[in-house]
Amino acid sequence: MDSPLSVGFPGIVVVELEALCGSLQPTALQSLEHRLSKGIDRSWQGVVLTCSQLPYFSCGLLNVLLRCHKRANCRHQRIVLCQVSPFCRQQLALTRLDTLWDQFDTIEAAIAAFAKSCDHELHAGHECDAFGAGRPASNSGPSSKETFMKTFQVWTRPLGAACRVRVDGIQNGRWLYSQLARSCGTGNCKPVRQTSDSNSFVFVVNFTSQMTSSALSTVLSRIPEVQLMTQPA
Known part of the structure; x- marks a missing residue:
């Protein structure tokens, strides 16, 4: 049974990743993608994924998250992660996917970051998107995370x-x-x-x-x- 979506702050939807989602079971992954898509459609800032029950990121799960990341980007939203285990953090760092999704220790910290970013954008006179993604886009240069070694x-x-x-x-x-x-x-x-x-x-x-x-x-x-x-x- 799908876990319910919860709203942690106006415009933000919280979705829990169960342990089953780390597997390659198609049913679990399809259910997750449905919930994430629903969460993206319901939010106007973004989605917080809680990962406390997730043992590892399977290939199937990463593919689901990447598709939902693209969907969220098209709507000028963000997906962020919280309560990520050390092993899962290492997986994301190794594959450079930690450059796509900000990570926080708690749900409260993730929601606070959304709220802070929204306040910043509103004071700057931009339409509010999460984590500095307000329109018009910033002209800041690439971050250190975007500097890679040669192939x-x-x-x-x-x-x-x-x-x-x-x-x-x-x-x-x-x-x-x-x-x-x-x-x-x-x-x-x-x-x-x-x-x-x-x-x-x-x-x-x-x-x-x-x-x-x-x-x-x-x-x-x-x-x-x-x-x-x-x-x-």
């Missing part, structure tokens, strides 16, 4: 319960290794000894209940800097 090539090779990852460039490899180690757990990522003249960084990712083979492929494909190669590592 580098990555090869993978399945090893049963693990995956071998080879990255072009030592520094690139160390960066990617550190990102995945934070997401998977340091004990589940191990660098491979290699010759000093090698220009590649190689490491192995051990699969877990959360970081499966398909999940790893999804994570890598969503990192803007990563160019996944078809040849095995």
Whole structure:
């Protein structure tokens, strides 16, 4: 049964993400997309998603959120997240999706940010949109979050319960290794000894209940800097 939509502040709708939404079950994801679309249609500022019951972001869930993000943008609204677990924060940071959705510790903090932004826009004489998105658009330059590394090539090779990852460039490899180690757990990522003249960084990712083979492929494909190669590592 769908959880009800609640209004936390004029023009803001709060939607709870249940634990089931983290899975790939089509019924749960379809229900969520319906509720989010309904919330976007009902609000005139945006939607707050509470994630306290969410264990991880599945590929299906991220696709739903991206579609709803586009829908909200077309209506000059925002989707924000609150009560996001450390693991989910790492997933979003790794895929650069944390640049799309602001994150807050509590529902109250998220609603307060909407209200503060609305007050700021009204005092500036602009039509009120959330988080500095008032029209006309600001001429401010790109934020630090929008500055990315150059694209580098990555090869993978399945090893049963693990995956071998080879990255072009030592520094690139160390960066990617550190990102995945934070997401998977340091004990589940191990660098491979290699010759000093090698220009590649190689490491192995051990699969877990959360970081499966398909999940790893999804994570890598969503990192803007990563160019996944078809040849095995």
